[in-house]
Amino acid sequence: MFRHTMLFLGYELKLTLRNPVWPLFGILQPILYLLLFAPLVANTTVGGTMGDTLRLFTPGVLMMIALFGSLFVGFGMINEIRNGYLERLAVSPAWRPAIVLGRTMRDMLVLVVQALLVIGLAFLMGMRASAPGVLVMLVLMAATGLLASGLSYGLALALRDENGMSQIMQFFALPLILLTGIMLPMSLAPHWMQTVAHFNPLYHAVEAGRSLFDGDFTDGSIPLAFGLTLALGALTLTWSVSSMKKLAG
Amino acid sequence: MIIEAHGLRKTFTAKRGRGKTEQVEAVRGVDLEVEAGQIFAVLGPNGAGKTTTIRMLATLIPPTAGTATVAGHDVAKEPGKVRENIGYVGQAGGVDENAPGRDGLVLAARLGGMSRKQAESRSEELLTSFSLTEFADRPIKTLSGGQKRRFALAIGLVNRPPLFFLDEPTTGLDPQNRANLWDEVRALRKQGTSVLLTTHYLEEADALCDRLVIIDHGLVVAEGRPDDLKKEIAGDVVTLRLGDAANEPAQALLSAEPYVKEVRTEDETLRVYVDDGEHNLPHLLRALEAGGLGIQSISLDRATLDDVFLRHTGRSLRDAD
Numbered sequence: 001m002f003r004h005t006m007l008f009l010g011y012e013l014k015l016t017l018r019n020p021v022w023p024l025f026g027i028l029q030p031i032l033y034l035l036l037f038a039p040l041v042a043n044t045t046v047g048g049t050m051g052d053t054l055r056l057f058t059p060g061v062l063m064m065i066a067l068f069g070s071l072f073v074g075f076g077m078i079n080e081i082r083n084g085y086l087e088r089l090a091v092s093p094a095w096r097p098a099i100v101l102g103r104t105m106r107d108m109l110v111l112v113v114q115a116l117l118v119i120g121l122a123f124l125m126g127m128r129a130s131a132p133g134v135l136v137m138l139v140l141m142a143a144t145g146l147l148a149s150g151l152s153y154g155l156a157l158a159l160r161d162e163n164g165m166s167q168i169m170q171f172f173a174l175p176l177i178l179l180t181g182i183m184l185p186m187s188l189a190p191h192w193m194q195t196v197a198h199f200n201p202l203y204h205a206v207e208a209g210r211s212l213f214d215g216d217f218t219d220g221s222i223p224l225a226f227g228l229t230l231a232l233g234a235l236t237l238t239w240s241v242s243s244m245k246k247l248a249g
Numbered sequence: 250m251i252i253e254a255h256g257l258r259k260t261f262t263a264k265r266g267r268g269k270t271e272q273v274e275a276v277r278g279v280d281l282e283v284e285a286g287q288i289f290a291v292l293g294p295n296g297a298g299k300t301t302t303i304r305m306l307a308t309l310i311p312p313t314a315g316t317a318t319v320a321g322h323d324v325a326k327e328p329g330k331v332r333e334n335i336g337y338v339g340q341a342g343g344v345d346e347n348a349p350g351r352d353g354l355v356l357a358a359r360l361g362g363m364s365r366k367q368a369e370s371r372s373e374e375l376l377t378s379f380s381l382t383e384f385a386d387r388p389i390k391t392l393s394g395g396q397k398r399r400f401a402l403a404i405g406l407v408n409r410p411p412l413f414f415l416d417e418p419t420t421g422l423d424p425q426n427r428a429n430l431w432d433e434v435r436a437l438r439k440q441g442t443s444v445l446l447t448t449h450y451l452e453e454a455d456a457l458c459d460r461l462v463i464i465d466h467g468l469v470v471a472e473g474r475p476d477d478l479k480k481e482i483a484g485d486v487v488t489l490r491l492g493d494a495a496n497e498p499a500q501a502l503l504s505a506e507p508y509v510k511e512v513r514t515e516d517e518t519l520r521v522y523v524d525d526g527e528h529n530l531p532h533l534l535r536a537l538e539a540g541g542l543g544i545q546s547i548s549l550d551r552a553t554l555d556d557v558f559l560r561h562t563g564r565s566l567r568d569a570d
Contacts, residue, residue: 007360011352011356083346084340085345088344091332093332093333093362094360
């Protein structure tokens with residue numbers, strides 16, 4: 001079982017390395033936000049330096065990669081369903097959960113690498129964040145990758161249609177982004193919006209990221225973010241694995 | 250028997266909008282027996298239930314009713330064991346188009362339990378026997394249809410399954426590629442692999458299989474060896490066009506002739522099933538002339554599986570789509 005998961009992971013990684021267009025594309029928009037938006041935000045924050053602003057802004061950008069990158073991996077799977085590839089895997093001796101697990105692990109790895117690239121860029125732009133904080137944040141990114149990937153594959157297997165999936169993604173993407181406090185801190189938002197944001201796991205992840213980058217390991221948002229992301233990630237992963245089992249007999 | 254199926258049924262629930270559903274009976278009771286080492290064909294028009302049947306046997310969908318034992322294991326109770334002993338190539342091909350063929354082969358081999366070295370040498374073996382070595386390291390989506398299909402076949406055979414399922418393997422291929430694929434299927438039989446294939450091309454069933462079933466509307470309408478089925482009807486078929494209103498009197502007249510086994514009308518043509526057409530054709534012509542019936546066109550052929558289908562279902566396979 002483990003062996004099959006590793007086989008799929010290796011295979012998918014090799015494919016991604018062969019054609020890294022999509023992961024690179026996935027960080028393009030967040031990088032643009034970092035380069036173009038951060039200076040604007042720096043100017044709106046009273047007495048803020050670029051370094052401070054980046055510490056506040058980058059965790060949000062990292063969540064953006066997760067939303068715009070990892071959440072869309074399901075589209076590739078819809079293609080694989082359509083051309084019969086997943087079906088053939090289902091009839092082979094492969095352990096079925098491995099089909100999803102290998103892909104999810106690949107997605108998590110890709111997300112961590114993307115996060116490293118963005119953090120690197122932020123450092124070049126003047127961000128000085130706590131190094132252990134960054135490391136813990138990378139772990140949180142991996143957990144977020146688990147959640148996003150599991151959700152995406154679950155949707156792909158349930159809907160099996162690009163149009164339906166695209167509509168659902170569009171519907172949820174914008175509120176999720178706005179309610180995460182990526183653009184501006186949620187403290188500026190009206191009270192009702194702040195309450196709603198509490199239900200968004202990405203909001204907690206961004207708050208945790210901000211604390212981690214500041215080097216504050218005691219903030220309550222950190223365990224909350226980990227707990228929420230891991231719990232939801234386990235749920236979505238279970239969903240996509242059981243959907244994969246239902247793909248054939 | 251490498252496949253034994255009794256009473257296979259499959260009913261799908263199709264949505265008809267606004268919460269209503271409709272039960273669609275794709276397969277309504279199919280019995281199959283395939284001996285090891287045979288090429289077995291499931292022939293029928295589109296929509297007959299061939300693909301559903303083969304998918305039930307390959308454990309892709311559970312039967313609604315009926316039993317099937319494939320490669321020694323029950324499809325419903327031990328699907329995992331069945332899958333260890335079969336290869337399957339679906340209508341869509343089922344290969345990962347973004348990866349090079351070699352990677353796909355090695356992955357399939359390693360999933361089947363081989364070590365990396367074993368997988369690589371087995372892949373090399375298959376690439377050579379399917380003449381794919383040249384194309385092995387490019388993404389499969391850059392290859393032609395025939396090459397993609399050969400890769401699909403090669404990947405299915407990686408673990409040397411004793412039973413191989415092929416669902417409409419030559420649909421969409423040009424005649425050259427079709428002939429090549431037929432050769433490859435025959436080579437499989439030579440190696441001792443049993444093959445079950447579905448097709449709607451009667452030439453394919455005729456050319457390849459040892460035994461076949463003809464399926465129409467979810468039921469088996471004929472079963473046996475192609476030659477035996479054709480002999481049941483008659484050796485030869487005379488196809489006539491006589492002109493309007495001549496069909497009925499012609500049918501009556503010809504049915505009375507001793508060498509005529511059966512006469513069937515099909516739109517404007519008349520199919521006359523005779524024994525020993527070569528020698529009886531002149532008699533037939535004389536009989537029609539004596540009856541004052543003019544012939545517009547005439548041809549003499551051997552009976553084909555299409556005639557078998559026509560006999561059992563009342564429709565021609567060619568028009569049945």
